[in-house]
Amino acid sequence: MLKSSTTLRSFSLLSLGLVLLAGCSKEDIRVAEPQNSLSSAATANSETVVRRSQHYIILSSTDQLPADLASQTQAANGTLTEQLPGAGLALATSSDPDFAAKAGRITGVRSVIHDFSYQGYNPEAARGVEAVQDADNTNPASTGDNDRFFPLQWGHTAIQAPEAWNxxxxxxxxxxxxxxxxxxxTHPDLKANIVGAESFVTGEKAQFVGSGFSHGTHTAGTIAAVDNNIGVVGVAPDAKLLLVKVLRDGGSGSFSWMIQGIYYAVSKQADVINMSLGAAIPRNSKFRDDNGTPNDTSDDTWVNETKEIQELLVAISKATTYATKNGVTVIASAGNDANNGQRDQDLMHIPSGATSVISISATGPLGWALNPSTTLDRVASYTNYGTSDVTFAAPGGDSEYPGNEIVTVAGVRQYAFAFDMVFSCTSLGRYSWSAGTSMAGPHAAGVAALIVGKNGGQMDPTQVRATMRASADDLGKPGRDPFYGYGRVNAYRAVTQPAN
Known part of the structure; x- marks a missing residue:
């Protein structure tokens, strides 16, 4: 039976790929359309990155926090809410507008900055076309894997994941x-691999609420969906998942939640962190201040906080460096702003631009459903790039195919452009397509998990990075280039070829 529904093409302002809702028997697509205007991206992010006037991040001059920081913070008219020893970070609240200046005079404190909130993705849409329902979701007997939607996972083919499993x-x-x-x-493709879930989002539990697209579920599925003959399979199907909520279900969050999430992952002895999130923030711009009323924008003011934004990157870098020193390989999406970081260095991307982070750009085919032999390594239209900004590339998908042909692949009938995106899990036990560097990061994180697993766990991040570099397929210009970094990750070579 064919039925129409509304399909929307819109891209997140930041680094989160957003797209399609799909059930086992029907698909309602939301297709991402890249944001090609750098100036509009910078302007939009200046508006959506908001200073939290009563929330602060304290940066120590070293990795250790000053002694008796709680009482000294109280003396500065603040309340210490979290201490992160080893990372040299702490969180505080205060209604005193002079708190940052007062607390900044504490011996051993490098700086005190406001926390900032940001909008990760916009679940609403801008451009509509018709979607077509699935006619016959059957898995062909010739497939190389028994999971129902495995034939749609072209990304696994691109990085030779099945060869690695073999x-x-x-x-x-x-x-x-x-x-x-x-x-x-409770997703049937995830629950057997979930060993823990935690939320640092005020008022929301780790469980996604609602029937819309679940970005976190999608990324987790690409990394480690169970090989259970049901739906999709992850790049590292036997790895375990620690699910840490640092964004609201609606896509917004604060950088302090990100910091807490990183610290928590270290405390639980994670081997790999995947952050398919972030913000592209102008280093020199004005930002809104919420004046202590985050849910009411009527009295917001505009402030110029160039120094605070620069120190924000330092704060995230202290967290990622702490994770790396404690044996965690940190991976993050490069962002979807189509920004050349070498040319326009004013727009910095957090957290992919932080210290010790492996930054992942996106690749994807154009018209794969119509021509399965087409290249899977085309640079995605939206991906951020730059020689110093990209460490590796990985499949992120794209929706640039211009036609509206309806095709059937592995029993799934849908628009051809949908099949160029990444297929994975979403809410209510369903599945979806999505495109973005958010989808590329999990492919790379899965490869890192394969490397760690082969090593028996607890592998030094420098060794993981070296193995990924030695095994990556060097595409584009020889050596490190602006689009592929050191190359597109290769799962098979990563587990069969030793690092140089």
Whole structure:
């Protein structure tokens, strides 16, 4: 039976890929359309990155916090809410507008800055076309895997994941922390691999609420969906998942939640952190201040906080460096602003631009459903790039195919452009297509989990990075280039070829 529904093409302002809702027997698509105007991206992010006037991040001059910080913070008219020893970070609240200046005079404190909130993705849409329902969701007998939708996972083909599995490398013994929005904790393709879930989002539990697209569920599925003959399969299907909610179900969050999530993942001895999230923030711009009323924008003011934004990157870098020093390989999406970081260095991306972070750009085919032999390594139209901004590339998908042909692949009948995106899990036990560097990061995180699993767990991040570099397919210009970094990750070579 064919039935129409509304399909929307819109892209997140930041680094989160957003798209399609799909059930086992029908698909309602939301297709991402890249944001090609850098100036509009910068303007939009200046508006959506908001200073939290009563929430602060305290940065120590070292990795350790000053002694008796709680009482000294109180003396500065603030309340210490969280101490993160080893990372040299702490969180505080205060209604005193002079708190940052007062607390900044505490011996051993490098700086005191406001926390900032940001909008990760916009669940609403801008451009509509018709979607077509699934006619016959059957899995062809010739498929190389028994999971129902495995033939739609072209990304696994691109990075040679099945070949890696055939060597026995499936991620067993690796723990991947997924820092994202809410998760479907009961999804049949995820629940057997979930070993823990935690939320740092005020008023929201880790469980995704609602029937819409679940970004966190999608990324987790690409990394480690169970090989259970049901739906999709992850790059590292035997790895375990630690699901950490640092964004609201609606896509917004604060950087302090990100910091807490990183610290928590370290405390749970995660081997890999995947952050398919972030904000592209102008270094020199004005930002809104919420004046202590985050749910009421009527009295917001505009402030110029260039120094605070620069220190915000330092704060995130202290957290990511702490994670790396404690044996965690940190991976983040490069962002969807189509920004050349070498040319326009004013727009910095957090957290992919932080210290020790492996930054992932996106690749994807154009018209794959019509021509399965087409290249899977085309640079995605939206991906951020720049030689110093990209470490590796991975499949993120794209929706640039211009036609509206309806085709059938592995029994799934849908628009051809949908099949160029990444297929994974979403809310209510369902599945969806999505495109973005958010979808590329999990492919790379899955490869990292395969490497760690092969090593028996607890592998030094520098060794993981070296193995990924030695095994990546060097596409584009020889050596590190602006689009592929050191190359597109390759799962098979990563578990069969030693690092140089």
């Amino acid at each position: 060597t026995g490398a499936r991620g067993q013994g690796a723990l991947v922390a997924v820092l994202d929005g809410g998760f479907d904790l």
